[in-house]
Amino acid sequence: MPVGLVFRDCDTVSPPLLPTAADFAMRPLLERQKYLIDYTLAALFRRKTRNLGLLLVYTLLVFLFASVLLLSQGLRREAALLLQDAPEVVVQKLIAGRHDPLPAAWLDTLRRIRGVGSARGRLWGYYYDPAVKANYTLMAAPERGLAADEIIVGAALARIRQIGVGDYLSLRATDGRPLPMKIIGILDSASELLGADLLLLSETGFRQLFQLPPAVYTDAVLTVRNPREASTVANKIALALPASRPILRAEILRTYDAVFHWREGMTFVALGSLLLAFLILAWDKAAGLSAEEKREIGILKAIGWETGDILRMKLWEGTLLSLTAFLAGYLLAWWQVFYGGARLFAPVLKGWAVLYPDFRLTPAVDLQQVLVLLAVTVLPYIVATLIPGWRAAISDPDAAMRG
Numbered sequence: 001m002p003v004g005l006v007f008r009d010c011d012t013v014s015p016p017l018l019p020t021a022a023d024f025a026m027r028p029l030l031e032r033q034k035y036l037i038d039y040t041l042a043a044l045f046r047r048k049t050r051n052l053g054l055l056l057v058y059t060l061l062v063f064l065f066a067s068v069l070l071l072s073q074g075l076r077r078e079a080a081l082l083l084q085d086a087p088e089v090v091v092q093k094l095i096a097g098r099h100d101p102l103p104a105a106w107l108d109t110l111r112r113i114r115g116v117g118s119a120r121g122r123l124w125g126y127y128y129d130p131a132v133k134a135n136y137t138l139m140a141a142p143e144r145g146l147a148a149d150e151i152i153v154g155a156a157l158a159r160i161r162q163i164g165v166g167d168y169l170s171l172r173a174t175d176g177r178p179l180p181m182k183i184i185g186i187l188d189s190a191s192e193l194l195g196a197d198l199l200l201l202s203e204t205g206f207r208q209l210f211q212l213p214p215a216v217y218t219d220a221v222l223t224v225r226n227p228r229e230a231s232t233v234a235n236k237i238a239l240a241l242p243a244s245r246p247i248l249r250a251e252i253l254r255t256y257d258a259v260f261h262w263r264e265g266m267t268f269v270a271l272g273s274l275l276l277a278f279l280i281l282a283w284d285k286a287a288g289l290s291a292e293e294k295r296e297i298g299i300l301k302a303i304g305w306e307t308g309d310i311l312r313m314k315l316w317e318g319t320l321l322s323l324t325a326f327l328a329g330y331l332l333a334w335w336q337v338f339y340g341g342a343r344l345f346a347p348v349l350k351g352w353a354v355l356y357p358d359f360r361l362t363p364a365v366d367l368q369q370v371l372v373l374l375a376v377t378v379l380p381y382i383v384a385t386l387i388p389g390w391r392a393a394i395s396d397p398d399a400a401m402r403g
Contacts, residue, residue, distance in 0.1 A: 033316075036309070040316040043296070055325050062329025062377050063336075064271055069369050070337040074361035079256045083249065087221035088230055090247040091119075091237060101216035106241060110220060113240055115233040117225045121217030123206045127171065127199070132160055138199045138206065146202040151181035156196035158186050169199075174211040181205065275376075297389070307390070314389030318382040326378055330370075338363045 044051050091110060093102040102121065110119040123140035136157065144152065151169060158164060168180045187195045207214065224230045234246035297310055338361055 033312075036313050036316050037320070040313055040320060044317065044321065051321060055321060058322065058325035058377075058381070059329040059332070061274060062326050062373070063332045064274065065377065066330045066333035066373055067336055068271070069373060070333055071361075073366055073369060074337065074364070076257055077364065078361060080253060083253055083256065086249050086252055088224045088227060088249050089222040089234060089237070090252075091220040091222060091241075092245045092247065093219075093241075093243055094245050095243065099219075101212070102219055104215045104217060106244070107217075107220060109240060110222060110237065113233065113236050115225055115229055115236065117223035119220050119222045122219050122221050123203060123212070124218050125206075125210060127209075134160075134197065136197050136199050138201065138209070140203040140206040141200040142203050144200060144202075146184070146200070146205070148202050148204040148208065149180065149182055150184045150202065151205070152185040152187060152200040153183055154187045154195045154198040157199070158183075171209055173209050179205070179209055311386060311390055314385050315382065317389075318385030319378075322378040322381045326374065329377075330373070334363070337361065 091102070091106070093100045093106070104121060107119050107121055110116055125138050127136045127138050128134075129136060141152070146152070153163070153169065161169070163169060163183060165183055165185060167183050169183055171179045171181060173179050181201065187198060187200070201209075206212070222233070224233050230248050230250075234248055237244055237246045300310060300313075
């Protein structure tokens, strides 16, 4: 039969109805855990003000760290998908360690290298617009069939300049002449991660803008007959053209991944002080059992609870509070990143100074990422809850009840 325990005056706690030790021990395992959970929830609600404050801080911490992890992982995933169509090999010409225009004669040499499928010159560069104080990326796109005075602009550029199809965008050539370009298209917003600041124009228009002679290109892009031999082809290019620098698509992907990792790490360093403050708060809360909690544990020992039962009760206490905070923080971060525009950390991780890309990441769950976040935020709190509970459980019940 359950025994009701009521404490008045100095015994300020009023636990819910509990089974006796003998009755409790005879219960099936699942039912025993249900009793423990019921009692733990009642104990948490009795100290609701204290626990609610900890829960809010805990949720905020999980929300911040989960937002960074979800956003950086989503950006890496989107970049990898978009860069799947990047050239297998890019060849640049270097002089004194600096990028220099590539002679058109190099294209014939590259085509003769065994393993190279095709080689074509590419024109691209940067243009500073003082109107918005931002750099644009300009690229010649002969496959688009553009006229010399036509241009296609990125969605972010069109948004910030408030221009659209049919408007004119005036660019200033290297010799100072204005070159009005008619906008005939806006790049698809699905590619905004890579094309936020991109301008596509004809080869003629590009050469007019930068005063480039017809026999040079910015670099060359190659296809390889056997993609598994791309590194071998790159070595052959370096031997045939000592002034060249071949860049593989895999190296570009690694560079993007390293950049996102670096920015993610810098954000975590900035959040480190918040994590440290929370750990101090959690340890102080968990390690410093109040006289009320010690007295309650002493009473439970006096009515026949085993040390293991008390430890399981404290385990449920730490697990329920930490998992509630984790789920609430993770779900808030999920909504903020994938449906709220990720505005909290987007300026740090996207990397654009003025022309921020505006796109929606594809929702996805990375199990390894979730496990790491659980290990960092949940396990330390559970351990910090168990240690003081174990110390109180092995102490003399009579001394604990006297406070």
